[in-house]
Amino acid sequence: MSKRRKNQRAEAAPRREKIRDVFVPRPFEGLVDEPEWIALRELVPAASAPLRLTPELVEEYGDRPVVLATVLPMAAPAMTKPDGRVFIGLQRHQQSGDVSRDLAEALLCALRTEPGGQVAVPPLPGPGPRLQDILVDGPLEISMHDGFEFWLDPGAADDPTVQASLERANAAIYPTVKLAAARAAYWCQVPEKAHVRWVFAEDEDAALDTLSRLSAAGTLTLGEGTKFAGMFRAHGRLAPVWDLPEDVPAAEWEEPVAAFAKRYAEALEEKEPLDAAGRRARQGLLGRQLTLR
Numbered sequence: 001m002s003k004r005r006k007n008q009r010a011e012a013a014p015r016r017e018k019i020r021d022v023f024v025p026r027p028f029e030g031l032v033d034e035p036e037w038i039a040l041r042e043l044v045p046a047a048s049a050p051l052r053l054t055p056e057l058v059e060e061y062g063d064r065p066v067v068l069a070t071v072l073p074m075a076a077p078a079m080t081k082p083d084g085r086v087f088i089g090l091q092r093h094q095q096s097g098d099v100s101r102d103l104a105e106a107l108l109c110a111l112r113t114e115p116g117g118q119v120a121v122p123p124l125p126g127p128g129p130r131l132q133d134i135l136v137d138g139p140l141e142i143s144m145h146d147g148f149e150f151w152l153d154p155g156a157a158d159d160p161t162v163q164a165s166l167e168r169a170n171a172a173i174y175p176t177v178k179l180a181a182a183r184a185a186y187w188c189q190v191p192e193k194a195h196v197r198w199v200f201a202e203d204e205d206a207a208l209d210t211l212s213r214l215s216a217a218g219t220l221t222l223g224e225g226t227k228f229a230g231m232f233r234a235h236g237r238l239a240p241v242w243d244l245p246e247d248v249p250a251a252e253w254e255e256p257v258a259a260f261a262k263r264y265a266e267a268l269e270e271k272e273p274l275d276a277a278g279r280r281a282r283q284g285l286l287g288r289q290l291t292l293r
Contacts (some may be wrong), residue, residue: 021124023097026236030132033140035184035199035237041090041099042234043186043197044070045173046145051088051107052136061111068140073151073169077106081153082116094123099235100130107134144178146170177250181258187250194244195229196222196253199237202268207238208282212274213267215281222256230288241290 028037040047051066065085072079072089079087088107095102105125113119143150147170149157156162179185184199200207211231214220220228222242231240244253274282 021097024100027099027101028131028235030137032137033183035201036140036142037090038235038237038239039184039186039197039199040068040070040140040142042239043188043199044144044176044178046070046148046150046176047142047178048145048150049140049142052138054134054136057111057134064111064115066107069150071148073148073165076119077102077121078110078119080110080113080115080117080119083153084115086110087151096124098130100132101125101128104128104130104134107131142178144176146175147173179250179254179257181254182261185257187244187253189246192246194246194248196242196244196257197239198241198257199234199239201237204233204236204238206268208285209274209278210264210267210270211238211240211285212278212282213270214263215285216275216277219263222253222260226256228288230290231285232290 026034028034031037040049047070049068051068053061053063053066062084067085067087069087069089071091072087075089075091075093077089077092077094081087086107088103088110090103092102102125105128106119106121108129109121110119148166152162152166157166174188174190176186176188179187179196182198183201186197188195188197202210211220215228222244225245225248227243229241229243231238233239
């Protein structure tokens, strides 16, 4: 083929638009339950919550029930049910730098899919609406689950193949309990230990300073037999972790967590700069950052 003909073919071929990724450090910023969105994505193995579409989307696609799930089968971004329900998964394999945009695109793709059909979601969605644009915001009504049966249609578990897949998925779940004593605080039990993991709502610097004050005062634990294990950063917020005795059930930690929440709220009100002890404690806490999962 001549060079001229090659050039003509190259000019005739449509150019693919390059989608640029962007990084949004706080993808759930502006949502009323920002810490809970983070906790469901980063801490909780099996939970769900209903979501409400904006009136404009209801008018366009109908009033289809939408369910937020921690994770869906094969970590799919979204799925539709024959009865019209739409599920979107927080924990997924492919994602861009803006989790909110990813979830919004997955939801919109599901709404455009016939009930029961397979949802195709692009790995990089490009510019467009985010969760904050397409949902009626409000507190999440979270349902905790011991297994992933909430994925299934009635009677589906009677299929031996489905049952075997479900058993494998359920085997990976560690016991997790949502604590009533504080927002976005969860007790969980992993092999040979238990934890309280808690996503704070405050700005990272304010939360870190507050924890430093409590550390300097010797009031950073949740009581006898507990240890402040460290903290990790998740979507622009701090999530401290405490090690607990593994044989004490979740309900027994409601009161210690409530007492800590009170100490934390009081320390958060202090506006004076950290003193020398507080600064040393802060450096120590910075050295105890954890890697999630």
